[in-house]
Amino acid sequence: MTNISSFYRLGIQQPELQFVDIKLDQDNLLFFDPRLIEYLQTPLTKKMQKHLEVFWGEVIKSVKLKSYEKSNYLLSGLGEPNETRLGYSLDRPYGNSVGNKLIKKIFDTIYNNLAVRTGVLSHFADIELFFEDISSDRISDMTTKIVKSVLIDYTQEQCRLHNIPMEKCIQKDIFDYENVKWITKKVELPIYNGKPILFTPKAIVRLEGAAGKNVSCFYRFAIRQFVSHDRNMLKDVSSTGKDGKILIRDVQAKYPVSKESLANWSVHHYGKLLVDYKTDHLQGRLRPLSDMEIMEIVYDSNHSQTG
Structure with missing residues (x-):
């Protein structure tokens, strides 16, 4: 294993390194976490967050204006990245871009999603809570492509620090947030088996399935803190508690987990649900993975498949 x-x-090894000590010949089942990028507020994550904010703001604006050409252009740059070796990148064709069907689906979701149209969903990191088919893998891929220019600079910095050789190579689909364009540049990066590495x-990776857990966590928070106190929503809930008391499980039975419901509830409560969840519940719970957690992935061949 290399x-x-x-x-x-x-x-x-990993404890002494600031970057993920990825396996170079295998997938590494770790994923970019835009929530940590938003939360950590380091000079590096602030640069990344700026790219995410500009990109997401421009996508939403283009969809609201029904500027199909602009939105298609922006979304078409979200190719599935191979350079980081994170997720399932080695199982995919190199440089495979987001297909037309997925672009249309993302466009339709943005256009029709109530949380987007009302301004409740204004942060890129929140899309996993409201968008169907956005898993840890998909949001990781999208994040990687949007912040690629920052990763290039970071990789070069780490290579100079550790005396890792680099070679000139062409990198496509680099998001230029100042001009809102996808550009191609010749840059220096480390090369392994003829392919560049980022x-x-x-500090900004998470484990597989984290996006699903975030949805479940947000759902439980919504049920306990908002839905179970909303008299209108409780009217048709069948109670199973003593003396007709409505229990949490009764509310969950009436309102099973659904991203559409989460969007509707967030709008119904004027965005307070999402704000309270992020400030009162997530604050203090968000944390980067430990070196040990990362090492269990990158130094264990059972956590990946050979490409």
Whole structure:
């Protein structure tokens, strides 16, 4: 098994590295977490967040204006990245872009989603709570492509720090947030088996399935803190508690988890539901993975498939 540290003979492993010590010949089941990018507020994550804010703002604006050409252009740059080796990248054709069907689906979701149309969903990191078919893998891919220019700079910085050789290569679909364009540039990056590598800061990755857990967590918060106190929503709930008391399980039975429901509830409560969830519930619970958690993925061949 070949990791960055072993291939370049760094003499150190994950705890001493700031980037993920990925397996170079296999997938690494770790995923970019835009929520951590938004939360950490370091100089590096602030740069990334700026790219995400500009991109997402322009996509929403183009969809609301029914500017199909502009929205298609922006979404077409979200190719599935292979350079980070995160997720399932090695199982895919190199540079495979988001297909036309998915572009249309994302466009339709943005256009029809109540949370987007009312301004409740204004942060890129929140789309996993309201958009169907947006899993840890998909949002990780999208995030990677939007912040690619920051990753290139970061990788070059880490290579200079650890004396890792780089070669000139062409990189396509780099988001230029100042001009809102996808550009192609010749840059210097480390190369392995003829393909470039982008390093990923270890503080902004999460485990597989985290997006689904976030949805479940948001749903439970919504049920307990809002829905169960909304008299109008409780009118048709069948109670199973003593003396006709409505229990949490009764509310959940009436309102099963649904991203559409989460969007509707957030709008119904004027955005307070989402704001309270992020400030009162998530604050203090968000944390980067530990070195040990990352090591269980990148140093264990059972956590990936050979590409």
